[in-house]
Amino acid sequence: MSGAPLVDAGPELIEREQESAVLDGLVDRLRDGGGAVVVRGEAGIGKSALLQRVRRRAEAQGVRALITVGVESEAEFAFAGLHQLLRPVIGALAQLPESQRQTLEAALGLGVDLKPDSFRVAVAAFQLICEVADSVPVVLVVDDAHWLDRSTLSVIAFIGRRLEVEHVALVAAIRSGQSAPLDDARLPTLDLERLSASAAAHLLDRKAPELHPVLRARVLAESSGNPLALVELARSMGRSGEQLSPPPTNLTARLGRAFASRLGDLAPDTRPALLAAALDSRASLDEITRSSLASIESLQPAVDADLVEIADDGVRFRHPLIRSAVRQAASAQQVREMYRALAEVVTDPERQLWHRAMAAQGPDESI
Numbered sequence: 001m002s003g004a005p006l007v008d009a010g011p012e013l014i015e016r017e018q019e020s021a022v023l024d025g026l027v028d029r030l031r032d033g034g035g036a037v038v039v040r041g042e043a044g045i046g047k048s049a050l051l052q053r054v055r056r057r058a059e060a061q062g063v064r065a066l067i068t069v070g071v072e073s074e075a076e077f078a079f080a081g082l083h084q085l086l087r088p089v090i091g092a093l094a095q096l097p098e099s100q101r102q103t104l105e106a107a108l109g110l111g112v113d114l115k116p117d118s119f120r121v122a123v124a125a126f127q128l129i130c131e132v133a134d135s136v137p138v139v140l141v142v143d144d145a146h147w148l149d150r151s152t153l154s155v156i157a158f159i160g161r162r163l164e165v166e167h168v169a170l171v172a173a174i175r176s177g178q179s180a181p182l183d184d185a186r187l188p189t190l191d192l193e194r195l196s197a198s199a200a201a202h203l204l205d206r207k208a209p210e211l212h213p214v215l216r217a218r219v220l221a222e223s224s225g226n227p228l229a230l231v232e233l234a235r236s237m238g239r240s241g242e243q244l245s246p247p248p249t250n251l252t253a254r255l256g257r258a259f260a261s262r263l264g265d266l267a268p269d270t271r272p273a274l275l276a277a278a279l280d281s282r283a284s285l286d287e288i289t290r291s292s293l294a295s296i297e298s299l300q301p302a303v304d305a306d307l308v309e310i311a312d313d314g315v316r317f318r319h320p321l322i323r324s325a326v327r328q329a330a331s332a333q334q335v336r337e338m339y340r341a342l343a344e345v346v347t348d349p350e351r352q353l354w355h356r357a358m359a360a361q362g363p364d365e366s367i
Contacts, residue, residue: 013053014195027061030063031137034168037172037188038172038173038190039174040173040191042177044321046192046227047143048320058139064138066129068084068141069281070142070143079109081152081156084282100123103121129166137169138169143172153181156181195226195230201220215234269295270298272292272293272294273289274308275335276291280346281323
């Protein structure tokens with residue numbers, strides 16, 4: 001896609017110019033050919049922000065974005081991530097040869113109850129995506145790939161190695177230190193480093209210009225150049241006006257605590273809806289509201305607080321640590337009750353069975 005028009009890809013990411021240029025180029029050239037890039041880095045380093053930039057740029061240029069996000073609670077479901085990725089284009093299954101259509105339907109829980117062959121599933125998924133891309137270029141956006149089920153990861157790795165002559169791009173984010181089949185695929189990788197001292201100071205001053213100089217210095221020291229830590233620790237300090245307490249042993253714990261403090265400001269009817277979304281990443285807005293006995297409007301405070309966004313008939317958390325914070329903020333009884341409520345409203349048999357199992361307090365022979 002030479003000579004691609006300028007588009008609004010969202011706020012400029014500080015000290016991510018080279019990475020942004022690589023990903024922009026991948027999207028801009030899609031009408032000429034595709035490719036794959038893996039974005040790797042620690043929690044909060046900016047992987048999700050770069051993927052969000054890719055999605056915005058793609059949609060602004062008429063490129064179709066298919067998205068899947070890994071969730072720990074679904075890591076044991078075979079092809080759960082693939083189901084999320086392909087759900088918007090399920091209707092295109094009719095374009096596949098019957099054998100491939102049946103294979104993919106079996107993998108996605110849409111057809112006969114057969115144990116699908118992983119290689120055949122990968123071939124069928126690749127063919128489906130290529131069929132869609134014949135009409136409009138496609139970008140596959142895979143966030144938190146380290147939490148996807150291994151069946152899905154194998155399919156994504158298979159697809160990622162075969163995109164050079166297709167109008168399809170794959171951009172996947174994975175946390176440093178996590179092994180996955182994507183490592184074996186040897187796809188091009190962008191390793192994100194922490195911000196330099198000057199870039200960290202610039203970001204902090206842009207996000208929290210009113211922060212007291214003493215607190216500013218401590219936020220800069222304790223965040224160690226991690227962009228999300230800079231923003232969230234500064235935000236929590238701005239809210240509480242309290243001195244920073246001794247930091248936990250790792251930055252992820254600090255971030256989780258910062259998100260948890262923001263959840264406490266939400267209205268009582270917002271938190272159950274967030275919990276339903278946190279426990280089932282594939283839940284529709286209807287399933288979320290029915291299981292939580294809340295209205296869609298109850299989610300607006302969480303949207304306004306930049307914790308979630310409503311998209312594709314579901315709730316998308318701005319960062320996986322927010323999802324974790326929502327779950328950890330709920331009591332064990334609240335979690336079991338919400339799983340029970342979800343089991344009563346979802347229609348997908350596999351998800352329903354999972355929710356029933358998680359709601360059980362002991363062995364249940366009926367599950």
